[in-house]
Amino acid sequence: MKVDKYHFPVIIVAALVGFFVLALILGFTPAH
Amino acid sequence: MASSTREDRTENRRPLSSVRQGMQYIFLAVTFLIGLRHILPGESSRGGAFDAFCPFGGVETLWAYVTTGQTLKTTNLLSIAMLISVLGLSLLVGRAFCGWMCPIGTLQDMLTRWTRRLSGGKKNPRPGIKSKARFPIQVPQNIDRWLRYLKYLVLAGVLIASTMMVYPPLWNFCPARALFSFHLTTPLLWSVLITFVVTSMLVQRFWCKYLCPLGALLAVSNKIAPLRIVIDQERCTSCHRCEADCPVDIAPIPENMRSLECVQCLECLETCAISDTLDLKLG
Numbered sequence: 001m002k003v004d005k006y007h008f009p010v011i012i013v014a015a016l017v018g019f020f021v022l023a024l025i026l027g028f029t030p031a032h
Numbered sequence: 033m034a035s036s037t038r039e040d041r042t043e044n045r046r047p048l049s050s051v052r053q054g055m056q057y058i059f060l061a062v063t064f065l066i067g068l069r070h071i072l073p074g075e076s077s078r079g080g081a082f083d084a085f086c087p088f089g090g091v092e093t094l095w096a097y098v099t100t101g102q103t104l105k106t107t108n109l110l111s112i113a114m115l116i117s118v119l120g121l122s123l124l125v126g127r128a129f130c131g132w133m134c135p136i137g138t139l140q141d142m143l144t145r146w147t148r149r150l151s152g153g154k155k156n157p158r159p160g161i162k163s164k165a166r167f168p169i170q171v172p173q174n175i176d177r178w179l180r181y182l183k184y185l186v187l188a189g190v191l192i193a194s195t196m197m198v199y200p201p202l203w204n205f206c207p208a209r210a211l212f213s214f215h216l217t218t219p220l221l222w223s224v225l226i227t228f229v230v231t232s233m234l235v236q237r238f239w240c241k242y243l244c245p246l247g248a249l250l251a252v253s254n255k256i257a258p259l260r261i262v263i264d265q266e267r268c269t270s271c272h273r274c275e276a277d278c279p280v281d282i283a284p285i286p287e288n289m290r291s292l293e294c295v296q297c298l299e300c301l302e303t304c305a306i307s308d309t310l311d312l313k314l315g
Contacts, residue, residue, distance in 0.1 A: 003312040012128045019120030023113035030108040
């Protein structure tokens with residue numbers, strides 16, 4: 001499936017944030 | 033029709049490159065602010081040191097965390113969260129982190145642009161035309177090919193060292209720490225900073241191509257990522273315009289569409305003069 005190249009920045013930011021939130025949910029948060 | 037399309041696309045307009053540059057500057061500014069936050073009085077202990085925000089810190093501390101439940105000094109679980117997010121991103125789109133987000137890559141791109149400009153390059157070079165500036169230089173291909181393996185040795189060395197150290201193995205040599213922690217306490221860190229600046233001015237993306245262990249780790253994702261650049265071999269005229277603007281000097285691009293070195297910057301898509309020859313494809 002073709003992807004518009006102008007959607008690429010949105011995809012990568014969404015993926016980065018999504019996986020970061022997933023990591024936080026999994027418990028990888030700094031202890032205070 | 034084909035000729036008019038070709039003519040249109042050779043204009044000096046590269047909107048996606050501008051978006052990429054904008055995004056690079058945003059991530060650079062965020063990294064700068066994180067570094068700044070850690071030198072403010074009373075802030076240094078919160079959220080760990082600057083190193084805790086580095087995804088490669090997650091690699092360095094992973095062994096200690098898995099075997100003892102503790103992280104190495106100056107890192108914490110945030111490093112592992114950063115690593116998970118960068119690895120997840122790379123498994124989807126390859127090394128886009130290197131090309132669009134990494135602040136070290138951004139600084140190298142900036143240094144390259146300045147060096148090129150200072151050594152006779154044009155301010156706004158036409159896409160697809162190799163710069164005639166004296167710097168940065170092109171490393172001879174036979175040397176370059178071998179130097180690129182260095183980063184895998186660095187990665188292996190760090191992984192081995194991380195099993196027997198208390199601090200992250202790269203702690204004293206990390207250019208990110210030298211550039212953004214604002215805490216240049218040792219002559220070694222000063223040397224790293226100066227070496228980074230000089231090598232980046234001499235060779236485009238020197239650190240990424242030859243030394244970066246995070247790049248070495250993410251490289252394999254280029255081979256398996258479902259979102260990738262594809263080429264229509266029938267439309268490609270092998271003009272090699274796409275290679276002129278590749279920041280990591282992949283050549284020939286049409287034969288290396290899934291190169292381990294590709295940082296997914298999409299400059300080749302922007303530079304290609306024939307529409308629909310290079311495209312992004314999912315699956």
